[in-house]
Amino acid sequence: MNDSTSTRLPTVDASLYPRGDLDVLSREEVARLRDASTGGMHELLRRCALAVLTSGSANDDPRAARELYPDFDIQVQQRDRGVRLDLYNAPAMAFVDGQIIRGVAELLIAVVRDLIYTATELAPEYAGELGTAAGVTDAVFRLLRNAGVLQPGDPNLVVCWGGHSINRDEYEYTKEVGYQLGLRGLDICTGCGPGAMKGPMKGATIAHAKQRRRHSRYIGITEPGIIAAESPNPIVNHLVIMPDIEKRLESFVRLGHGIIVFPGGVGTAEEILYLLGILLREENAQLPFPLILTGPTASAPYFEQIDRFLRLTLGEAATACYRIVTGAPAEVARDMARGINHVRQYRIEQKDSFYFNWSLDVPLAFQHPFEPTHEAMAALDLHRGRKPHELAADLRRAFSGIVAGNVKEAGMRRVEELGPYQIHGDRDMMQALDALLRAFVEQRRMKIAGEYRPCYEIVA
Structure with missing residues (x-):
């Protein structure tokens, strides 16, 4: 030493x-x-x-x-x-x-x-293939297969999203939900970091031990720009590093059989918008995909604010895609188990695989890597009159840029050199976005430690 x-x-x-x-x-x-x-x-x-x-x-x-x-x-x-x-x-x-x-x-x-x-x-000779939605999905499939996480068997993988910077009550709640999921034989996939990414895995390990499950999966999916800021938690036993955030997000929705969202910050909002933008497409209207937003009872105001923001920006149709449950871990686990059983029946009827969701339609606009330069952030089209899934795609990019400015080295360097990103859009939409981001700051959801300096400016 x-x-x-x-x-x-x-x-x-x-x-x-x-x-x-x-x-x-x-x-x-x-x-x-x-x-x-x-x-x-x-x-x-x-x-x-x-x-x-x-x-x-x-x-x-x-x-x-x-x-x-x-x-x-x-x-x-x-x-x-x-x-x-x-x-x-x-x-x-x-x-x-x-x-x-x-x-x-x-x-x-x-x-x-x-x-x-x-x-x-992803070498240059594959550039043509990666220019199509099907080509990108095939690349995601091969990357996951190479990592050994595509395993035949009954659907049982729950993706858990949520913030790396959450309070103690919220963390304990994520553990209890993970415990209830584990008792029902469900495995866990998260973004692999701390906070809401670690808690469900920690709870599930105890439940799996009680149920004498010997081959439990705790899958962590990350990407090079995130891993340095969110080191893998020690429970992860299958780590996958995808090349960019878009392929990371597609991996979650192709691999998981249902998604639970815990309280979080801009990264969690980005994930929610990504998934809703896909589920709101007509091509996915009949596809079962259980999505539950949950936290302790004290987190109800957080989800109410998220819900208001989604209704204002994406419309009432978006609310049909998710259910909000607070203070009831066992109910969350039961609902998720029922939802995954519906997924199983649908996959059987559609002759789709259990280990990779081929039926989900993910357009190229959701797959193309977004480079959050100041020019790209200012050019985002956050205005009324757009189709909900198109607006969701640009809102997702706005949150992705803030994530980059918060925790990714390249984004942090840009903000230090050129000042905060400027985000433009309709007045009511920008007011709602500003209120949501201010709440994240006040609730200390942006950073684990230290005073947070915003990397963005909202311009109505």
């Missing part, structure tokens, strides 16, 4: 010999992972690996871990019978008596697996 200075934490040097998928990396793939040049993969590998090695961190600043461990490095070495991962100045918190924690090692291997597969799967 290396001695730390007064400002640096203890570190460890270690080597790992992964087994499985990484046994068959080509020399070219290893070279790409070691490439530190502009456009190379080494810096991305280093950032994602450091996030995994600091799993359980309570900081949501993507630069914090690198400041605490500035000398950390990871090197991928080619060997005759596979590869070796060499860690230098790695966080000691990932080790016990000099040995890396097994779960952390598995997540680290998942990082290497997903980064190299994405680089191959």
Whole structure:
């Protein structure tokens, strides 16, 4: 173990010999992972690996871990019978008596697996395929299949969305809902971070142990811009790193059989708008997709405000897509189990797979990566007269830009250099948006710690 200075934490040097998928990396793939040049993969590998090695961190600043461990490095070495991962100045918190924690090692291997597969799967020669909605969906399917999370069997996967910065009562409530889901044999998928992404998994582990389930799935889906700010929580046993937020969102709705939304901030609002924008399309009108918004009784005003915002912007039709339940974890779990049974029957009738929702129509507008530049944010069309699903797509992008300005390093840098993003639209819509965002700030849903400085300005 290396001695730390007064400002640096203890570190460890270690080597790992992964087994499985990484046994068959080509020399070219290893070279790409070691490439530190502009456009190379080494810096991305280093950032994602450091996030995994600091799993359980309570900081949501993507630069914090690198400041605490500035000398950390990871090197991928080619060997005759596979590869070796060499860690230098790695966080000691990932080790016990000099040995890396097994779960952390598995997540680290998942990082290497997903980064190299994405680089191959989304290479320039696939540009034509990725220009169509079906092509993007096929790419999402292959990325999830490569990660080993597409497993045949009865539908039982519940996606749980919610904020990384929530209060203690809300966190305990997410645990109780997860416990009730676990008692009913349901597995959990989240964004893999802390808060509402960790609580349901933690509750489900106890229930699964009581029910003697031996092969429970706790799937965490993230992307490179998020993982550094929301390190995987220690319960995740299947980590998937998608290349961008849009493919991450599509993974949730293709993989999950129902979705529960807990209290959260702008990231949670982005997820809600993404899903509603899809469900409001005529092509998906008959598709069963259980969606429940829930939290402790004290969180009822939060959901009332979300509900008002959705009614104002997307219309009353949007409210038919979800149900709001507060203070009743067992009721939430029972409703979700019933909803998933309807999904099962529908998939059987439609001859659709249980492990990937092919029937869901996701248009290219929802799949195309949105780069939140100041110009792109100012150009969003947030005005009346648009179809609800089209407006939902641009509202989703607005929230996505705020997420970037809050926790993604590239977005934070843009805001520091050019000032806050400006968001334009109809007066009543902007007033409602401003009120919602102010409430997130007052309820400390934007950041885990420290005073929040808005990365946006609302312009009516």
